[in-house]
Amino acid sequence: MIRRAVLVAAAAAALALTSTAAYAQCGGASWYGPGFNGKRAASGEIFNENAMTAAHRSLPFGTKVQVTDQNSGKSIEVVINDRGPFHGKRIIDLSKAAATALGFRNRGTTSVCLDQM
Numbered sequence: 269m270i271r272r273a274v275l276v277a278a279a280a281a282a283l284a285l286t287s288t289a290a291y292a293q294c295g296g297a298s299w300y301g302p303g304f305n306g307k308r309a310a311s312g313e314i315f316n317e318n319a320m321t322a323a324h325r326s327l328p329f330g331t332k333v334q335v336t337d338q339n340s341g342k343s344i345e346v347v348i349n350d351r352g353p354f355h356g357k358r359i360i361d362l363s364k365a366a367a368t369a370l371g372f373r374n375r376g377t378t379s380v381c382l383d384q385m
Contacts, residue, residue: 291327291384295359297335298377299367300352309350320369323350323361324382332385335360337370337378344369345385 301317309315311329322333327348336343346366353361360382364373372378 291333292382293359294338294379294381296357296377297337297360297362297367297370297372297380298353298355298358299362299364299373301364311349313349315350315363317364319363320344320346320366321349321363322346322366323352324348324359325351325353327384333360334383334385335362335366335370336381336383337372338380339378340371342370 300323301315304315305317307315309321310323315321322335324331324333327333329349331348332345333348334343334345344366346362350361353359358377360380362370367373370378370380
């Protein structure tokens with residue numbers, strides 16, 4: 269009986285780890301590009317400030333994320349290809365193109381919510 273309970277618990281844990289459960293997070297966003305353009309991102313890709321990409325501390329590379337600006341309501345889709353941000357309570361660093369599309373590039377930072385696609 270105990271062995272069966274352990275097996276059931278192990279199977280449930282494995283399912284939870286492989287599940288494509290939705291991911292949502294809200295917090296600060298910033299953008300980067302000029303000093304990093306053409307250099308290798310953490311994923312191994314060459315960073316292109318004009319692509320719709322982003323850096324996140326823990327989401328797997330290649331993850332598609334919908335980013336919604338809480339001030340304007342605008343939403344865009346980006347692909348995670350780098351690690352960061354490592355500044356304060358920010359949750360995502362967007363490429364220059366993504367920041368421009370959301371309309372906050374001149375301000376430098378904004379508040380966003382992320383939803384995994």
